[in-house]
Amino acid sequence: MPFIDRVDARRRLAGRLRHLRGEDVVVLALPRGGVPVAFEVASALDAPLDVIVVRKLAVPVRPDRPRRGALAMGAVGEGDVLVLNEPIIRRENVSGAELAEIERQERAEVDRRTHRFRHDRPRLPLAGRTVVLIDDGISTGATARAACQVARAQGAARVVLAGPVCSPQSAAELRNEVDQLVCLEIGGPRGLVAQFYADFRSVSDEKVMDLLRRAERKESPAVGAAGDDEPRSDDEVEIPVGAVRLKGRLTVPEGAVGVVVFAHGSGSSRHSPRNRYVAGVLQQAGLATLLFDLLTPQEEPRQANVFDIELLGGRLTEVTGWVRRRPGCAGLPVEYFGASTGAGAALWAAAAADADIAAVVSRGGRPDLAGPRLGEVRAPTLLIVGEQDTRVLERNRRAEALMRGESRIAVIPSATHLFEEPGTLAAAAAAASAWFTEHLVPAAPSG
Incomplete structure (x- = not known):
């Protein structure tokens, strides 16, 4: 198993990204799991940290399509970004009405999370800067693709997408979306990021907000919470x-x-x-x-x-x-x-x-x-x-x-x-x- 937990993954990923230190970099994390990984990268690069909120559009479940809820047919993101996987939509016979309702629900969740994680903090300016997008694993690539489009729309001069693990199919597709793709492990089928971690427990909203506050003050995280903290x-x-x-x-x-x-x-x-x-x-x-x-x-x-x-x-x-x-x-x-x-x-x-x-x-x-x-x-x-x-x-x-x-x-x-x-x-x-x-x-x- 390549990674013990997100602590292990983030330390190793930070080492691979140190060549960016000295550039005008902004580190953007895909919450929730990407935030603990991005915290280490931002610290290593001495760069500001923020979240970039996107949501998958999951294929709806219905009697003739059981257990398909985890299959992504696209994603939505901040700034009214919409990314659709048309072949999956056609293959799964998703109607226009179904798609519109799921998009409405997920846009509401984007707004809710953006407010929860940022409160009244303004979004970090990206115009003319190198943006490093971080997740704890890149599975289908839908959310990563939406995040890339959000960063481009906000004026990023260069987009680097990084994660501890990426499926081979997503890696091949995303290389055309970004200026640089950095992954420690490329392997496994889509949708199975967790198999690369011995410990892949969930990350709470409270943990995300704590790390963002600490990054704003450039502090180290406190020890003892859910395996995502630094030792003394x-x-x-x-x-x-x-x-x-x-x-x-x-x-x-x-x-x-x-x-x-x-x-x-x-x-x-x-x-x-x-x-x-x-x-x-x-x-x-x-x-x-x-x-x-x-x-x-x-x-x-x-x-x-x-x-x-x-x-x-x-x-x-x-x-x-x-x-x-x-x-x-x-x-x-x-x-x-x-x-x-x-x-x-x-x-x-x-x-x-x-x-x-x-x-x-x-x-x-x-x-x-x-x-x-x-x-x-x-x-x-x-x-x-x-x-x-x-x-x-x-x-x-x-x-x-x-x-x-x-x-x-x-x-x-x-x-x-x-x-x-x-x-x-x-x-x-x-x-x-x-x-x-x-x-x-x-x-x-x-x-």
Whole structure:
């Protein structure tokens, strides 16, 4: 899955558009989902941000045409712009009266949203400027085409259309509508933008208005709302461990209550889309996260290193010491999230007498590789396994039977080893978040 969420997508898209910095640019977002993405782009380009309101004209539902409501036959936009897809209108046999009524309804919604999002703010002037139109995904292209026409009608000298993902058919059609099309991913059928995101939750009107206000004041967004906010710090780091330096990414939300260190058996932990998704969920719960590579690129190809639990566990212990000395993390409880052979390394490290680890979570991991040290783990441990990952599930059950401290197995229905089935990774992340936050709170004294 190319993108964790809109935060991931917007950072990557902003990087692709930095060549526009220094031009007379206005960034226009298609609300709602395009606004969180456009906020980052506007900040990167030091450009003003506004919305451009357009609405799809959906093919009406009737008995001989069930489930067609999501099919776009055109769009309307500010300034009385109308874009029609005549082949779809003919194919679906949409009458003139049906089209007129749907257009009336959607124009009323354009007016309502324009007033709600802008209030009394004047529309940003576009005459003679470069306009960057942003959405969180370009599906049928109808709304994007209408937005382009609105920008042209308002005098834009140059129109750049950008989004994290665009369907191939829409990309081919829209290249003739704009001066530049910038998409990170071109693929998938029309209408399925959400399949490119692990987390594609909806964006509220309130979130849109908050980001527009902050852009007007050139502020950073506050942390904690629906996965679309910036952390207090988000840094690429290098951690010295013996003769090597391990690369990682440390993210610390405002008011963090703990820090979760990720351990993955291969050298690609910080790039793992599954680990990054889980990290995003934990950050929303107020937990700092460190995703790092236990092995260097030179070490990873040697399979023996991937299964050297003593090597991996020893490095995890040293990295934990580094985290505890890091500004922003000092004094925070430390927890481990292990995947694959990294779960064995996490339990190996947590078993040390002076480890002081608040909790451990394994996702599809190999806790059995911690061997005789399993009985020495005092940190509360949750073992998350997919229901269909039968071999690993059996290994986890055997490992859990050897653990004397608090432990539990959470079986995610329908999930296989990589948690690729719809909703399964989200369920695993939610279980991990609940376990970590629950075990940050000291147990109440008995009696």
